[in-house]
C-alpha cells in the first residue's frame with residue numbers, strides 16, 4: 480500500500496505522469512562563505528541545476544585515483560557482492576557502490592575541503608555522504624544510463640524528504656562529446672516529474688543495471704528539453720560536475736575506444752535525513768543509501 484501522507488513529491492502512484500513545481504530552494508545559502516566558487520557560478524548553479532569546474536583536480540591526483548580504480552576493478556572482477564553492479568547482458572563491471580565506505584582513498588575524496596566547502600555553501604548546512612559509486616563506462620561496451628532525476632528514486636525508494644542533496648561527479652578520464660559524457664537538461668531541476676508505474680520489491684537489483692521504473696515519460700522529457708535544451712559538460716580528467724538532486728540527466732553508451740570512468744559522490748544535508756520510503760516498501764540497503 481503506497482502512502483501519500485505529507486508527500487510533497489508523490490511519484491509512481493498516479494495512472495498519468497504529472498509535472499509538479501519544486502517546493503524547495505536550490506541554493507540554501509547565497510552569502511558567499513568559501514573561495515572555491517564565486518557568486519556568478521553559484522547563480523549559474525541555481526539557474527541551471529549544475530556547475531562544471533574544469534580541472535578541479537590535477538593530473539598527479541587523478542593518476543593516483545586511476546591506479547586505485549584499476550586495483551579495485553581487478554579485485555572485484557569476479558566478485559559476487561551487491562556493491563558490484565554488472566552491465567545489462569554481460570559480466571563487465573558497470574558500477575561499484577559504497578566506495579567511500581570500503582576504500583580509504585575514495586573515502587578521503589569525499590572529505591576534500593574544496594568540495595566540502597562548495598557543497599556546504601549550496602546546501603547551507605553540514606552534509607554527509609548519502610551514496611558513492613564509480614561508474615566504469617568502458618570503451619566500446621560501456622552502456623547508457625537512461626534519463627532520470629536522482630531525487631525521484633531517493634525520495635520514493637529511500638525516503639529522502641526534500642530536495643536538499645547534490646551529486647559531485649569527478650572525471651577520471653577526459654570526458655568528451657563522444658565517450659558517453661553526462662547529459663543534463665538545464666533548468667529541469669525546478670520541475671518534479673511524477674512517474675508512472677509501481678516498481679517491484681527490491682527494485683534496485685534490476686534498476687542499477689537498467690532503470691525501468693522511476694524514469695520520466697517521453698512527453699515530460701520533450702517538454703523539459705524544449706524549455707532548457709541539453710548540455711553535456713565535458714573536459715579533462717580531474718574536472719568535476721556538481722548537479723542538483725532533481726536535475727534531469729542521463730548518458731549514452733560508449734562505443735568509442737576511450738574509456739570514461741567517473742566517481743559520483745552524493746551529499747545530503749544533515750537536515751534532510753532519510754525517513755520511511757514514500758513507496759511504502761522496504762528501504763534500500765545501506766550501500767546505496769546511508770540511513771545512519
Ligand SMILES: O=C(O)CCC(=O)C(=O)O
Nearest residue numbers: 614624660661728729730
Ligand atoms: O555515469 C553516468 O553517465 C550517469 C550516471 C547516473 O546518472 C547515475 O548513476 O545515476
